Amino acid sequence: MLVVTWTPVDNHYLKDTRTVREVDVMPSETAAKPRKPQTSFGTLGEKNGRYYPTYVGPDGKRHKAPVSFTDKAYARAWLNAQHAAIEAGEWEASTAQEIAGKFVPARGKPAEFQSYALDLIRRSPTRQGLPLAVRTSEEYERLVNSSLTAFHGRDLRFITADDVDAGWDDMLDYGRLTQASHAYDRLPTTLRDAVDKKLIRINPANIPGASSIRTGKKVRRPSDTEVAAVLDALPESWRALFVCEAWGGLRYGEVTELRRRDIELGQRIGADGETLLPTAKINVTRAVVWSKGSGSVGKAPNSEAGVRLVPLSTRAAVVLTEFLAGDSAPADPDALLWTALGATDTFALVHWRIWGNAVEEAGVEYFSAHGLRHYAATLYAQAGATLAELQAIVGHSTAQAAMRYQHAA
Known part of the structure; x- marks a missing residue:
């Protein structure tokens, strides 16, 4: 040698x-070769404007951060967190690198969270690659603007896991768990996109269960007696609308967009072989949604499953046939079956008020009009409809959604 x-x-x-x-x-x-600046704990290396912290752990080995930092303060904070874990006796070589998740290193250009989140909503497609529905976009924007205020004005490159934890605690303080969960969904979605755009290296929004927590309030499925009592208490001109919800399982937006041409009336021979009984089918092809910018707007259903042909029972067909033969129904096949013309309130408010008055007059425990959809799904299941048939009739795109609408009799 x-x-x-x-x-x-x-x-x-x-x-x-x-x-x-x-x-x-x-x-x-x-x-002389420049020496790395010494800190109170560990060492900070610097190259091309980025900082590379390292330290010697209790195992006698040198450990380095899994990422580099553009901000010297964040690099020091990472070292301090490692030092604190060692001092507390909580340091382990296998988990030491996880601490880096609390210090999201800036990587790309500055980006203010609120503006970035709203822009993401405008350019995000649905799973089918189509633009988001207007109502969906407005709801996402509302959540960002009203529930994620803790992150407004913040450069998303410097949002840490501690910031996310604090923001989540603030949302929970309002006590509206379902809304907090929906709002939280926009946070990891936004930061995940920032990772994809290489603005940040780590998504710090990773709170277990935050996206699935719910208030727990369930829609009450009414009994046959309660439904019959409320339907009898309704004004005759509105009874057929709620029959379509109760025995057809139509959504509010679907039933309020129905036109005369959407109803197929017919007859069938009864069990005695002589009596003619009325039949009715509803073609569901559109639904009405409310938009801040445009008011009530008719559109295609959110999924292909929403477009369907719904057969009604004989008793529902009787009510609908009588309604269409009366003076309250429009003669024009393209006309809406139910309107709130002449009323100073929106159709939704008129719908809610008429329903509330009928429930009160019937003297039954209150249940929402949406509970009629749960009632209809349960009736179809009790009549022997398979899960696939139930999805097709009620308009659910997944079996899980169809199961949620079934209740024990």
Whole structure:
């Protein structure tokens, strides 16, 4: 093995004078290699404007951060967190790197959270690649603007896991768990997109269960007696509308967009072989939604499952046939079956008020009009409809959704 020694000779250095004849000449004023700045704990390396913290752990090995930092303060904070874990006796080599998740390193250009989140909503498609529905976009924007105020004005590159935890605690303080959960969904979605756009390296929004927590309030499925009592208490001109909800399982937005041409009336022979009984089917192809900018707007259902042909029972067909034969129904096939013309309130408010008055007059425990949809789904299931048939009739795109609408009799 060749051993190299250096011997100073008249301001020069002679390299291994016994075995090497040539003389290497080096300036006496050699520039020293910059040393890494020492911190109170660990070491900060710096290269091209980025900081690389390292430290020697209790295991005697040198550990480095899994990412580099553009902000020196965040690099020091990472070191301090590691030091605190060591001092508390909580440090483990296998989990030490997880602490880095609390210090999201900036990577791209500055981006204010609220503006970025709202822009993401405008450019996000549905699972089918289509633009988000107007009502969905407005709801997402409302959640960002009203429930995520703790992150307004913040550069999303510097939002840490501690910030997310504090914001989640603030949302829970309002006591509306379902809304807090929906609002939280927009936070990891926004930061995940920032990771994809290489603005940040780590998504700090990772609270277990935050996206699935719910208030727990359930829609009450009314009994046959309660439904019959409320339907009898309704004004005759409105009874057929709620029959479509109770025995057809139509959504509010679907039943309020129905036109005369959507109803198929017919007859069938009864069990005695002589009596003709009325039949009715409803073609559901559109639904009405309310938008801040446009008011009530008719549109196609949210999914393909929403477009369907709904057969009604004989008793529902009787009510609908009588309604269409009366003076309250429009003659024009393209006209809406029910309107709130002449009323100073919106149709939704008129619908809610008429329903509330009927429930009160019937003297039964209150249940919402949406409970009629649960009632209808349970009736179809009790009549022997398979899960696939139930999905097709009620308009659910998944079996899980269809199961949620079934109740024990």
